[in-house]
Amino acid sequence: xxxxxxxxxxxxxxxxxxxxxxxxxxxxxxxxxxxxxxxxxxxxxxxxxxxxxxxxxxxxxxxxxxxxxxxxxxxxxxxxxxxxxxxxxxxxxxxxxxxxxxxxxxxxxxxxxxxxxxxxxxxxxxxxxxxxxxxxxxxxxxxxxxxxxxxxxxxxxxxxxxxxxxxxxxxxxxxxxxxxxxxxxxxxxxxxxxxxxxxxxxxxxxxxxxxxxxxxxxxxxxxxxxxxxxxxxxxxxxxxxxxxxxxxxxxxxxxxxxxxxxx
Numbered sequence: 001x002x003x004x005x006x007x008x009x010x011x012x013x014x015x016x017x018x019x020x021x022x023x024x025x026x027x028x029x030x031x032x033x034x035x036x037x038x039x040x041x042x043x044x045x046x047x048x049x050x051x052x053x054x055x056x057x058x059x060x061x062x063x064x065x066x067x068x069x070x071x072x073x074x075x076x077x078x079x080x081x082x083x084x085x086x087x088x089x090x091x092x093x094x095x096x097x098x099x100x101x102x103x104x105x106x107x108x109x110x111x112x113x114x115x116x117x118x119x120x121x122x123x124x125x126x127x128x129x130x131x132x133x134x135x136x137x138x139x140x141x142x143x144x145x146x147x148x149x150x151x152x153x154x155x156x157x158x159x160x161x162x163x164x165x166x167x168x169x170x171x172x173x174x175x176x177x178x179x180x181x182x183x184x185x186x187x188x189x190x191x192x193x194x195x196x197x198x199x200x201x202x203x204x205x206x207x208x209x210x211x212x213x214x215x216x217x218x219x220x221x222x223x224x225x226x227x228x229x230x231x232x233x234x235x236x237x238x239x240x241x242x243x244x245x246x247x248x249x250x251x252x253x254x255x256x257x258x259x260x261x262x263x
Contacts, residue, residue, distance in 0.1 A: 008221050009127050011037045015044035022046065022233060027059045034105055034235045035173060038127055039224065042233040048109060050258065057107045057260040064096065064103050064261035074257040076248070087253060090245035091182035091194065092126060092217055095238050095261060097150065098160045103238045103261035104172075110232040112256040119249040122225040126242045128178035129170070131222045143167055143178075143213075147199040150181050153192050163199075166213075170239050177240050182214055217242065228255065 002014040011033065022045040033040040048056060050071050057063055063070045077085040084090060096102040114121055132140065146166040152159050170177045183196040198206055217223065225246070226234070236243065238261075 006039070006041075006224055008224060009037065009130065010039035010041070010125070010224050012041045012043055015042075018044060019046040020044065022048070023056060030235055031060060031105070034237045038129075038237045038240050039125055040235050041226070042235075043229070043231065045231070045233060047111065047231055053107070053109055053258060053260060057262050060105065060107075060262045062263045064099060064101060064263055066099075070260055072259045074259060075255070076253045087121075087248040087250065089185065089247040091185040092124070092214075092242040092244040093181045094179055094242055097162060097164070097179075097181060098152070098154075101263055103263055105262040106234075106236040106238050106243075107260045107262060108232070108234040108236070109258045110228040110230055110256070111258060112254055113228050113230040114248075114253060114255045120246045121248040121253065121255060122227050122246045124244050124246060125224045125226070125236065126217045127222050127224075127240060128180075128217075128242060129173075129175040129240055131216060131219075132167070132176045132178060134222065135216075148180070149197045149199065150194055152194045159192065172239070175240065178242070180213065180217075180242060182217070182242075182244065183210055184214070228257065 001016055004012045004014075006012065013033070022042055025042075030040070054063065054070050057070070066072065074084065076087055094102070095106055135143070144167050147163060148166055149161070149163050151161040154160060164179050166178055166180060168177060168179055169175070181194050181196065183194060185193065196210065198209055201209060
């Protein structure tokens, strides 16, 4: 299989022949790729039905079950209850923030890509370990003990209130990583916005602190933007990366992704 490296992180693994079965890869191989490279795209493999995708993901561990089951169909909707299904941008976040358990990995399959005239809609990923290691010591000290409250109304499959340390340790690799949900998403003010509050920080310093944090996450040296191709599979280390989405240029979009959470 052919490897190619993405910038600033991640790899693409191409099949040995057209429509090769992705089941040829062992769970250990896939997990190692995700942990080492944070994000791995598998391209040229045979597409999977929803049941087969669930079965494939289940080889790597237990799956997080939501109201809809294990496999989420990500398509744009008219008058969506959750902004994930709108054409607006999605703020940076980690999956499972408001769930009972945090997935180790996110598995995606692209069943249908954007039509060519539609721009935007890239899924964006931030390597938080890389970001942390790039910080000057005084900035690390300012972030190290930061605790943030998040709250959002449950209008689809998630919601509630949580309190989370910004800086934490990856349970497998031991790397220092960040847990953060991006505030100030102008595309999510009318659907289900996330309210954010930094503990111990007075009101006048909240926004400057958060905007500085966000601006660092959008640097090219820590962010990868993915434009989906039909047939792409992707495994993501959800404990290292934050992810979001850029805004689509159209309100009617044909793209169809499927996602499974692996515990």
